[in-house]
Amino acid sequence: MSTAATAAPASPNAPAPPCSEQQKTATGTTTTESSSLKDVAAATTTAAAAEEETTKPKLPPLTPAEFRIYNHMAEHMELFHNHFRATWNLLWTACTTGRRPAGMSLKAFVNEGLQFLRHLEVHHNIEETHIFPVLARKMPEFKAGKGNGAAELLRQHRQIHKGMDGLEEYLRDVQAGRQEFDLGRLKERMEGWAEVLWTHLDQEVKTLGAENMRLYWSESEMRRMPM
Structure with missing residues:
Protein backbone atom coordinates (compact mmCIF):
# COMPACT_ATOMS: atom_id res chain seq x y z
CA MET A 1 0.00 0.00 0.00
CA SER A 2 1.31 3.43 -0.89
CA THR A 3 2.18 5.66 2.03
CA ALA A 4 1.99 8.91 -0.01
CA ALA A 5 -0.47 11.39 1.49
CA THR A 6 -3.54 12.31 -0.61
CA ALA A 7 -3.90 16.09 -1.12
CA ALA A 8 -7.00 17.52 0.54
CA PRO A 9 -9.49 19.23 -1.80
CA ALA A 10 -9.26 23.00 -1.78
CA SER A 11 -11.83 24.76 0.36
CA PRO A 12 -14.37 26.73 -1.69
CA ASN A 13 -13.74 29.68 0.63
CA ALA A 14 -9.98 29.55 0.32
CA PRO A 15 -8.44 32.67 -1.25
CA ALA A 16 -7.04 32.37 -4.76
CA PRO A 17 -3.27 32.08 -4.98
CA PRO A 18 -1.51 35.39 -5.59
CA CYS A 19 -0.52 36.26 -9.16
CA SER A 20 3.11 36.27 -10.04
CA GLU A 21 4.69 39.59 -10.98
CA GLN A 22 4.82 38.41 -14.61
CA GLN A 23 1.07 37.64 -14.60
CA LYS A 24 0.31 41.01 -12.98
CA THR A 25 2.33 42.83 -15.60
CA ALA A 26 0.71 40.95 -18.49
CA THR A 27 -2.79 41.57 -17.17
CA GLY A 28 -2.11 45.24 -16.52
CA THR A 29 -0.62 45.72 -19.97
CA THR A 30 -3.59 44.07 -21.69
CA THR A 31 -6.09 46.22 -19.82
CA THR A 32 -4.11 49.38 -20.52
CA GLU A 33 -3.74 48.53 -24.20
CA SER A 34 -7.47 47.81 -24.49
CA SER A 35 -8.35 51.15 -22.89
CA SER A 36 -5.87 52.96 -25.12
CA LEU A 37 -7.34 51.39 -28.25
CA LYS A 38 -10.85 52.42 -27.20
CA ASP A 39 -9.64 55.96 -26.54
CA VAL A 40 -7.94 56.13 -29.94
CA ALA A 41 -11.06 54.78 -31.70
CA ALA A 42 -13.29 57.29 -29.91
CA ALA A 43 -10.94 60.15 -30.73
CA THR A 44 -10.77 59.08 -34.37
CA THR A 45 -14.57 58.90 -34.64
CA THR A 46 -14.95 62.33 -33.03
CA ALA A 47 -12.32 63.83 -35.32
CA ALA A 48 -13.94 62.32 -38.42
CA ALA A 49 -17.35 63.66 -37.41
CA ALA A 50 -15.88 67.10 -36.77
CA GLU A 51 -14.08 67.05 -40.12
CA GLU A 52 -17.27 66.02 -41.94
CA GLU A 53 -19.20 68.83 -40.25
CA THR A 54 -16.46 71.30 -41.18
CA THR A 55 -16.43 70.25 -44.85
CA LYS A 56 -20.21 70.63 -45.27
CA PRO A 57 -20.99 73.69 -47.35
CA LYS A 58 -22.38 76.53 -45.26
CA LEU A 59 -24.80 78.12 -47.66
CA PRO A 60 -26.51 81.46 -47.11
CA PRO A 61 -30.30 81.53 -46.81
CA LEU A 62 -32.17 81.57 -50.11
CA THR A 63 -34.04 84.70 -51.09
CA PRO A 64 -37.74 84.19 -51.89
CA ALA A 65 -36.95 84.40 -55.61
CA GLU A 66 -34.13 81.84 -55.33
CA PHE A 67 -36.35 79.54 -53.28
CA ARG A 68 -39.00 79.56 -56.00
CA ILE A 69 -36.41 78.61 -58.61
CA TYR A 70 -34.96 75.76 -56.56
CA ASN A 71 -38.31 74.54 -55.27
CA HIS A 72 -40.33 74.56 -58.50
CA MET A 73 -39.83 70.85 -59.24
CA ALA A 74 -41.01 69.90 -55.75
CA GLU A 75 -44.09 72.10 -56.11
CA HIS A 76 -44.91 70.66 -59.52
CA MET A 77 -44.44 67.11 -58.26
CA GLU A 78 -46.65 67.78 -55.25
CA LEU A 79 -49.54 68.72 -57.55
CA PHE A 80 -49.41 65.29 -59.18
CA HIS A 81 -48.96 63.53 -55.87
CA ASN A 82 -51.93 65.28 -54.29
CA HIS A 83 -54.08 63.96 -57.12
CA PHE A 84 -52.86 60.42 -56.42
CA ARG A 85 -53.48 60.86 -52.69
CA ALA A 86 -57.03 62.08 -53.31
CA THR A 87 -57.94 59.14 -55.53
CA TRP A 88 -56.32 56.64 -53.17
CA ASN A 89 -58.29 58.13 -50.28
CA LEU A 90 -61.54 57.83 -52.25
CA LEU A 91 -60.92 54.11 -52.77
CA TRP A 92 -59.57 53.49 -49.28
CA THR A 93 -62.40 55.34 -47.52
CA ALA A 94 -64.90 53.12 -49.32
CA CYS A 95 -63.00 50.06 -48.05
CA THR A 96 -62.91 51.24 -44.45
CA THR A 97 -66.51 52.54 -44.30
CA GLY A 98 -68.01 49.66 -46.25
CA ARG A 99 -69.70 51.82 -48.88
CA ARG A 100 -68.87 53.63 -52.08
CA PRO A 101 -69.11 57.44 -52.33
CA ALA A 102 -72.71 58.64 -52.50
CA GLY A 103 -74.08 58.62 -56.02
CA MET A 104 -71.13 56.71 -57.51
CA SER A 105 -72.07 53.55 -59.40
CA LEU A 106 -69.98 50.39 -59.19
CA LYS A 107 -68.89 50.87 -62.79
CA ALA A 108 -67.72 54.43 -62.10
CA PHE A 109 -65.95 53.33 -58.92
CA VAL A 110 -64.04 50.55 -60.68
CA ASN A 111 -63.14 52.93 -63.50
CA GLU A 112 -61.84 55.41 -60.94
CA GLY A 113 -59.50 52.75 -59.58
CA LEU A 114 -58.27 51.72 -63.03
CA GLN A 115 -57.72 55.34 -64.03
CA PHE A 116 -55.70 55.89 -60.86
CA LEU A 117 -53.44 52.99 -61.83
CA ARG A 118 -53.03 54.19 -65.42
CA HIS A 119 -52.12 57.71 -64.34
CA LEU A 120 -49.63 56.47 -61.75
CA GLU A 121 -47.96 54.17 -64.28
CA VAL A 122 -47.64 56.96 -66.87
CA HIS A 123 -46.31 59.30 -64.17
CA HIS A 124 -43.58 56.84 -63.19
CA ASN A 125 -42.68 56.13 -66.81
CA ILE A 126 -42.21 59.85 -67.49
CA GLU A 127 -40.08 60.22 -64.37
CA GLU A 128 -37.81 57.30 -65.20
CA THR A 129 -37.50 58.20 -68.89
CA HIS A 130 -37.19 61.98 -68.88
CA ILE A 131 -36.59 63.32 -65.37
CA PHE A 132 -34.62 60.90 -63.20
CA PRO A 133 -31.79 60.37 -65.74
CA VAL A 134 -31.15 64.12 -65.79
CA LEU A 135 -31.19 64.38 -61.99
CA ALA A 136 -28.98 61.28 -61.64
CA ARG A 137 -26.10 63.08 -63.36
CA LYS A 138 -25.40 64.76 -60.03
CA MET A 139 -27.83 63.26 -57.51
CA PRO A 140 -27.33 59.70 -56.19
CA GLU A 141 -30.96 59.77 -54.97
CA PHE A 142 -32.06 59.15 -58.58
CA LYS A 143 -29.41 56.70 -59.74
CA ALA A 144 -30.73 53.82 -61.85
CA GLY A 145 -29.50 50.25 -61.47
CA LYS A 146 -30.52 46.65 -61.02
CA GLY A 147 -31.90 45.39 -57.73
CA ASN A 148 -30.35 47.12 -54.72
CA GLY A 149 -28.00 48.99 -57.05
CA ALA A 150 -30.81 51.42 -57.80
CA ALA A 151 -31.56 54.42 -55.62
CA GLU A 152 -34.24 54.03 -52.97
CA LEU A 153 -36.81 56.09 -54.88
CA LEU A 154 -36.53 53.75 -57.88
CA ARG A 155 -36.70 50.66 -55.68
CA GLN A 156 -39.90 52.11 -54.24
CA HIS A 157 -41.28 52.33 -57.79
CA ARG A 158 -40.72 48.57 -58.17
CA GLN A 159 -42.52 47.81 -54.92
CA ILE A 160 -45.40 50.10 -55.82
CA HIS A 161 -45.83 48.48 -59.23
CA LYS A 162 -46.09 45.02 -57.69
CA GLY A 163 -49.02 46.31 -55.64
CA MET A 164 -50.51 48.06 -58.66
CA GLU A 195 -47.07 52.38 -46.74
CA VAL A 196 -44.47 52.35 -49.51
CA LEU A 197 -46.73 54.46 -51.75
CA TRP A 198 -47.31 57.18 -49.17
CA THR A 199 -43.67 57.15 -48.09
CA HIS A 200 -42.64 57.55 -51.72
CA LEU A 201 -45.04 60.42 -52.40
CA ASP A 202 -43.59 62.37 -49.46
CA GLN A 203 -39.93 61.40 -49.89
CA GLU A 204 -39.76 62.24 -53.59
CA VAL A 205 -41.08 65.76 -53.04
CA LYS A 206 -38.70 66.32 -50.12
CA THR A 207 -35.75 65.18 -52.25
CA LEU A 208 -36.74 67.71 -54.92
CA GLY A 209 -37.07 70.49 -52.35
CA ALA A 210 -35.06 73.70 -52.58
CA GLU A 211 -32.60 73.01 -49.76
CA ASN A 212 -31.55 69.71 -51.30
CA MET A 213 -31.55 70.81 -54.94
CA ARG A 214 -29.31 73.81 -54.25
CA LEU A 215 -26.58 71.41 -53.11
CA TYR A 216 -26.28 70.03 -56.65
CA TRP A 217 -27.55 72.58 -59.18
CA SER A 218 -27.09 76.21 -60.15
CA GLU A 219 -30.03 78.52 -60.74
CA SER A 220 -29.51 78.41 -64.50
CA GLU A 221 -29.48 74.60 -64.41
CA MET A 222 -32.70 74.58 -62.42
CA ARG A 223 -34.37 76.75 -65.05
CA ARG A 224 -33.49 74.15 -67.70
CA MET A 225 -34.86 71.17 -65.80
CA PRO A 226 -37.39 69.06 -67.78
CA MET A 227 -40.31 69.82 -65.50
Whole structure:
Protein backbone atom coordinates (compact mmCIF):
# COMPACT_ATOMS: atom_id res chain seq x y z
CA MET A 1 0.00 0.00 0.00
CA SER A 2 1.31 3.43 -0.89
CA THR A 3 2.18 5.66 2.03
CA ALA A 4 1.99 8.91 -0.01
CA ALA A 5 -0.47 11.39 1.49
CA THR A 6 -3.54 12.31 -0.61
CA ALA A 7 -3.90 16.09 -1.12
CA ALA A 8 -7.00 17.52 0.54
CA PRO A 9 -9.49 19.23 -1.80
CA ALA A 10 -9.26 23.00 -1.78
CA SER A 11 -11.83 24.76 0.36
CA PRO A 12 -14.37 26.73 -1.69
CA ASN A 13 -13.74 29.68 0.63
CA ALA A 14 -9.98 29.55 0.32
CA PRO A 15 -8.44 32.67 -1.25
CA ALA A 16 -7.04 32.37 -4.76
CA PRO A 17 -3.27 32.08 -4.98
CA PRO A 18 -1.51 35.39 -5.59
CA CYS A 19 -0.52 36.26 -9.16
CA SER A 20 3.11 36.27 -10.04
CA GLU A 21 4.69 39.59 -10.98
CA GLN A 22 4.82 38.41 -14.61
CA GLN A 23 1.07 37.64 -14.60
CA LYS A 24 0.31 41.01 -12.98
CA THR A 25 2.33 42.83 -15.60
CA ALA A 26 0.71 40.95 -18.49
CA THR A 27 -2.79 41.57 -17.17
CA GLY A 28 -2.11 45.24 -16.52
CA THR A 29 -0.62 45.72 -19.97
CA THR A 30 -3.59 44.07 -21.69
CA THR A 31 -6.09 46.22 -19.82
CA THR A 32 -4.11 49.38 -20.52
CA GLU A 33 -3.74 48.53 -24.20
CA SER A 34 -7.47 47.81 -24.49
CA SER A 35 -8.35 51.15 -22.89
CA SER A 36 -5.87 52.96 -25.12
CA LEU A 37 -7.34 51.39 -28.25
CA LYS A 38 -10.85 52.42 -27.20
CA ASP A 39 -9.64 55.96 -26.54
CA VAL A 40 -7.94 56.13 -29.94
CA ALA A 41 -11.06 54.78 -31.70
CA ALA A 42 -13.29 57.29 -29.91
CA ALA A 43 -10.94 60.15 -30.73
CA THR A 44 -10.77 59.08 -34.37
CA THR A 45 -14.57 58.90 -34.64
CA THR A 46 -14.95 62.33 -33.03
CA ALA A 47 -12.32 63.83 -35.32
CA ALA A 48 -13.94 62.32 -38.42
CA ALA A 49 -17.35 63.66 -37.41
CA ALA A 50 -15.88 67.10 -36.77
CA GLU A 51 -14.08 67.05 -40.12
CA GLU A 52 -17.27 66.02 -41.94
CA GLU A 53 -19.20 68.83 -40.25
CA THR A 54 -16.46 71.30 -41.18
CA THR A 55 -16.43 70.25 -44.85
CA LYS A 56 -20.21 70.63 -45.27
CA PRO A 57 -20.99 73.69 -47.35
CA LYS A 58 -22.38 76.53 -45.26
CA LEU A 59 -24.80 78.12 -47.66
CA PRO A 60 -26.51 81.46 -47.11
CA PRO A 61 -30.30 81.53 -46.81
CA LEU A 62 -32.17 81.57 -50.11
CA THR A 63 -34.04 84.70 -51.09
CA PRO A 64 -37.74 84.19 -51.89
CA ALA A 65 -36.95 84.40 -55.61
CA GLU A 66 -34.13 81.84 -55.33
CA PHE A 67 -36.35 79.54 -53.28
CA ARG A 68 -39.00 79.56 -56.00
CA ILE A 69 -36.41 78.61 -58.61
CA TYR A 70 -34.96 75.76 -56.56
CA ASN A 71 -38.31 74.54 -55.27
CA HIS A 72 -40.33 74.56 -58.50
CA MET A 73 -39.83 70.85 -59.24
CA ALA A 74 -41.01 69.90 -55.75
CA GLU A 75 -44.09 72.10 -56.11
CA HIS A 76 -44.91 70.66 -59.52
CA MET A 77 -44.44 67.11 -58.26
CA GLU A 78 -46.65 67.78 -55.25
CA LEU A 79 -49.54 68.72 -57.55
CA PHE A 80 -49.41 65.29 -59.18
CA HIS A 81 -48.96 63.53 -55.87
CA ASN A 82 -51.93 65.28 -54.29
CA HIS A 83 -54.08 63.96 -57.12
CA PHE A 84 -52.86 60.42 -56.42
CA ARG A 85 -53.48 60.86 -52.69
CA ALA A 86 -57.03 62.08 -53.31
CA THR A 87 -57.94 59.14 -55.53
CA TRP A 88 -56.32 56.64 -53.17
CA ASN A 89 -58.29 58.13 -50.28
CA LEU A 90 -61.54 57.83 -52.25
CA LEU A 91 -60.92 54.11 -52.77
CA TRP A 92 -59.57 53.49 -49.28
CA THR A 93 -62.40 55.34 -47.52
CA ALA A 94 -64.90 53.12 -49.32
CA CYS A 95 -63.00 50.06 -48.05
CA THR A 96 -62.91 51.24 -44.45
CA THR A 97 -66.51 52.54 -44.30
CA GLY A 98 -68.01 49.66 -46.25
CA ARG A 99 -69.70 51.82 -48.88
CA ARG A 100 -68.87 53.63 -52.08
CA PRO A 101 -69.11 57.44 -52.33
CA ALA A 102 -72.71 58.64 -52.50
CA GLY A 103 -74.08 58.62 -56.02
CA MET A 104 -71.13 56.71 -57.51
CA SER A 105 -72.07 53.55 -59.40
CA LEU A 106 -69.98 50.39 -59.19
CA LYS A 107 -68.89 50.87 -62.79
CA ALA A 108 -67.72 54.43 -62.10
CA PHE A 109 -65.95 53.33 -58.92
CA VAL A 110 -64.04 50.55 -60.68
CA ASN A 111 -63.14 52.93 -63.50
CA GLU A 112 -61.84 55.41 -60.94
CA GLY A 113 -59.50 52.75 -59.58
CA LEU A 114 -58.27 51.72 -63.03
CA GLN A 115 -57.72 55.34 -64.03
CA PHE A 116 -55.70 55.89 -60.86
CA LEU A 117 -53.44 52.99 -61.83
CA ARG A 118 -53.03 54.19 -65.42
CA HIS A 119 -52.12 57.71 -64.34
CA LEU A 120 -49.63 56.47 -61.75
CA GLU A 121 -47.96 54.17 -64.28
CA VAL A 122 -47.64 56.96 -66.87
CA HIS A 123 -46.31 59.30 -64.17
CA HIS A 124 -43.58 56.84 -63.19
CA ASN A 125 -42.68 56.13 -66.81
CA ILE A 126 -42.21 59.85 -67.49
CA GLU A 127 -40.08 60.22 -64.37
CA GLU A 128 -37.81 57.30 -65.20
CA THR A 129 -37.50 58.20 -68.89
CA HIS A 130 -37.19 61.98 -68.88
CA ILE A 131 -36.59 63.32 -65.37
CA PHE A 132 -34.62 60.90 -63.20
CA PRO A 133 -31.79 60.37 -65.74
CA VAL A 134 -31.15 64.12 -65.79
CA LEU A 135 -31.19 64.38 -61.99
CA ALA A 136 -28.98 61.28 -61.64
CA ARG A 137 -26.10 63.08 -63.36
CA LYS A 138 -25.40 64.76 -60.03
CA MET A 139 -27.83 63.26 -57.51
CA PRO A 140 -27.33 59.70 -56.19
CA GLU A 141 -30.96 59.77 -54.97
CA PHE A 142 -32.06 59.15 -58.58
CA LYS A 143 -29.41 56.70 -59.74
CA ALA A 144 -30.73 53.82 -61.85
CA GLY A 145 -29.50 50.25 -61.47
CA LYS A 146 -30.52 46.65 -61.02
CA GLY A 147 -31.90 45.39 -57.73
CA ASN A 148 -30.35 47.12 -54.72
CA GLY A 149 -28.00 48.99 -57.05
CA ALA A 150 -30.81 51.42 -57.80
CA ALA A 151 -31.56 54.42 -55.62
CA GLU A 152 -34.24 54.03 -52.97
CA LEU A 153 -36.81 56.09 -54.88
CA LEU A 154 -36.53 53.75 -57.88
CA ARG A 155 -36.70 50.66 -55.68
CA GLN A 156 -39.90 52.11 -54.24
CA HIS A 157 -41.28 52.33 -57.79
CA ARG A 158 -40.72 48.57 -58.17
CA GLN A 159 -42.52 47.81 -54.92
CA ILE A 160 -45.40 50.10 -55.82
CA HIS A 161 -45.83 48.48 -59.23
CA LYS A 162 -46.09 45.02 -57.69
CA GLY A 163 -49.02 46.31 -55.64
CA MET A 164 -50.51 48.06 -58.66
CA ASP A 165 -50.43 44.80 -60.64
CA GLY A 166 -52.43 42.98 -57.97
CA LEU A 167 -55.01 45.76 -57.70
CA GLU A 168 -55.42 46.04 -61.46
CA GLU A 169 -55.90 42.29 -61.81
CA TYR A 170 -58.75 42.36 -59.30
CA LEU A 171 -60.46 45.43 -60.81
CA ARG A 172 -60.20 43.95 -64.32
CA ASP A 173 -61.79 40.73 -63.09
CA VAL A 174 -64.66 42.69 -61.52
CA GLN A 175 -65.08 44.76 -64.67
CA ALA A 176 -65.24 41.63 -66.83
CA GLY A 177 -67.65 39.84 -64.47
CA ARG A 178 -65.12 37.15 -63.50
CA GLN A 179 -65.35 38.15 -59.82
CA GLU A 180 -68.01 39.71 -57.63
CA PHE A 181 -67.05 43.12 -56.26
CA ASP A 182 -66.19 43.08 -52.57
CA LEU A 183 -64.78 46.03 -50.61
CA GLY A 184 -62.96 43.67 -48.25
CA ARG A 185 -61.17 42.09 -51.20
CA LEU A 186 -60.34 45.54 -52.58
CA LYS A 187 -58.83 46.53 -49.23
CA GLU A 188 -56.64 43.43 -49.27
CA ARG A 189 -55.30 44.47 -52.68
CA MET A 190 -54.46 47.97 -51.43
CA GLU A 191 -53.11 47.65 -47.91
CA GLY A 192 -49.97 45.68 -48.83
CA TRP A 193 -48.39 48.63 -50.64
CA ALA A 194 -50.07 51.58 -48.94
CA GLU A 195 -47.07 52.38 -46.74
CA VAL A 196 -44.47 52.35 -49.51
CA LEU A 197 -46.73 54.46 -51.75
CA TRP A 198 -47.31 57.18 -49.17
CA THR A 199 -43.67 57.15 -48.09
CA HIS A 200 -42.64 57.55 -51.72
CA LEU A 201 -45.04 60.42 -52.40
CA ASP A 202 -43.59 62.37 -49.46
CA GLN A 203 -39.93 61.40 -49.89
CA GLU A 204 -39.76 62.24 -53.59
CA VAL A 205 -41.08 65.76 -53.04
CA LYS A 206 -38.70 66.32 -50.12
CA THR A 207 -35.75 65.18 -52.25
CA LEU A 208 -36.74 67.71 -54.92
CA GLY A 209 -37.07 70.49 -52.35
CA ALA A 210 -35.06 73.70 -52.58
CA GLU A 211 -32.60 73.01 -49.76
CA ASN A 212 -31.55 69.71 -51.30
CA MET A 213 -31.55 70.81 -54.94
CA ARG A 214 -29.31 73.81 -54.25
CA LEU A 215 -26.58 71.41 -53.11
CA TYR A 216 -26.28 70.03 -56.65
CA TRP A 217 -27.55 72.58 -59.18
CA SER A 218 -27.09 76.21 -60.15
CA GLU A 219 -30.03 78.52 -60.74
CA SER A 220 -29.51 78.41 -64.50
CA GLU A 221 -29.48 74.60 -64.41
CA MET A 222 -32.70 74.58 -62.42
CA ARG A 223 -34.37 76.75 -65.05
CA ARG A 224 -33.49 74.15 -67.70
CA MET A 225 -34.86 71.17 -65.80
CA PRO A 226 -37.39 69.06 -67.78
CA MET A 227 -40.31 69.82 -65.50
